Amino acid sequence: MRGMNGVGESLRESAVFNFDGAVTMVIDDSPFSLELTAQALLGFGMKVRHACESAAGAIAILQNHPVDLILVDCEMPGMSGYEFVRWLRRSGLDPNAYSPVIMTAAHVRRSKVSDARDCGANFLITKPFSAGVLLERIVWVSRDNRPFLEVGDYFGPDRRFRNEPWPGPERRAEERRRTAFEKERRAAVEL
Amino acid sequence: MTVITHNRRRSRLSTLVDQPGGVSVGVALTEARANLARYESRSREIIEQQVTALAALPVPTGVDEGALDQAYAHASAVIDAAGPFELNDLCAAAANLCDLIDAAPEDRPFDWRVVTVHAQALRLLLTLPPEAVDARAKVLDSLKDMLKAKVPGSGEPEA
Numbered sequence: 559m560r561g562m563n564g565v566g567e568s569l570r571e572s573a574v575f576n577f578d579g580a581v582t583m584v585i586d587d588s589p590f591s592l593e594l595t596a597q598a599l600l601g602f603g604m605k606v607r608h609a610c611e612s613a614a615g616a617i618a619i620l621q622n623h624p625v626d627l628i629l630v631d632c633e634m635p636g637m638s639g640y641e642f643v644r645w646l647r648r649s650g651l652d653p654n655a656y657s658p659v660i661m662t663a664a665h666v667r668r669s670k671v672s673d674a675r676d677c678g679a680n681f682l683i684t685k686p687f688s689a690g691v692l693l694e695r696i697v698w699v700s701r702d703n704r705p706f707l708e709v710g711d712y713f714g715p716d717r718r719f720r721n722e723p724w725p726g727p728e729r730r731a732e733e734r735r736r737t738a739f740e741k742e743r744r745a746a747v748e749l
Numbered sequence: 750m751t752v753i754t755h756n757r758r759r760s761r762l763s764t765l766v767d768q769p770g771g772v773s774v775g776v777a778l779t780e781a782r783a784n785l786a787r788y789e790s791r792s793r794e795i796i797e798q799q800v801t802a803l804a805a806l807p808v809p810t811g812v813d814e815g816a817l818d819q820a821y822a823h824a825s826a827v828i829d830a831a832g833p834f835e836l837n838d839l840c841a842a843a844a845n846l847c848d849l850i851d852a853a854p855e856d857r858p859f860d861w862r863v864v865t866v867h868a869q870a871l872r873l874l875l876t877l878p879p880e881a882v883d884a885r886a887k888v889l890d891s892l893k894d895m896l897k898a899k900v901p902g903s904g905e906p907e908a
Contacts, residue, residue, distance in 0.1 A: 576771025601781025
C-alpha cells in the first residue's frame, strides 16, 4: 500500500521553519529505527522528548504530558500503532487527542489497509523514505487544518484530502441546512 | 450516518512552525543527512544480521503462521534499516517478500522456496558493487516476476 502521498508540495531549500521547543514523541519497537528517526528529527531542530519502545509506555506518558507531534510505527508487538492511534483519538486527553500523528510503516499488510485509513492518524509514510520526505510531511501536518470528525467509530482528521464539488445531489443534512440558510439570508437581504 | 464536526483549534505545532528564527530546509536536510550518515555502517550490519536470520529460518512443515510472521518481521527490519540510506533495491526486494507473505494462502503451506530465494537475493544485493546496475536490476526483476506469478494482479499499478 502506498502512503497518503501526493498531498504535499516539495519544500523549497530556502524555506524557513521553526520547530524549536516542539515536544515530540517517537514510538517504535525497533531501537535502531527509533534512533534513525530521532537523528533525522534532530537535524530538523526537533529534539525527541519522549522515545518509547511500546505503545504502553507512550500511553503512560501521554496521560500527563502534552505532546506536539507523535511519530509511531504501525507494526509493533502488543498494541499496534493503529490500535494506539485509535486509543489516542478516543482518549479524551486534551490536547493530546488532537495532536498531529504521523505513522510510519515498512510495509502495510492488506488486512491492515482499512486500519491505516480509519485509526485517525494525520498521515502514513511508507518506507523507504528520505529525510526530505519526513520533513515535508512534518511541515505538512503542522499546517494540516482539517477539522476532526466523529463518524461511526471513527474519530480523527477529515479523511477527505480533496475538496472538489460533488456533481450529484447534496445529501448531507448539515450542508443542506447551510444552503437553505444562505438562500433565506440572501432573500432577506434582497428584500 | 451522523457526522459530528469538531472545528479544530490550531495545534501548538502549527504555531511553532512559523515563529521567528528556525532553520532553512536546506540546512535542516544537510544536518539530518549528516546525523544519519553516522549510522550507515550500523545499518548495513543490521541488514546483514536480518538476512542471515531470514536464511536460517527452518522450513516449516504445514501451515505455519508463526514462521511466516518471523520471515515478515526480518524483511520489515531490512526495510527499516535500509530505508534512510537510499538502499532502494534492498528495500524493494524485502518489500517483495512482504507482499508474497501477506498474500500467503491460509489453507495450504507457503512455498518456502520463496523465502530462501529472497534471502539469497538480498545477500547478493548486499555484495554487488553499486555500479553493477544491470545485475541489481536483474535480481529485482526476477523477484518481481515471482510476485506476479504467485500473486496475480500484484504487478499492476495502484489506482
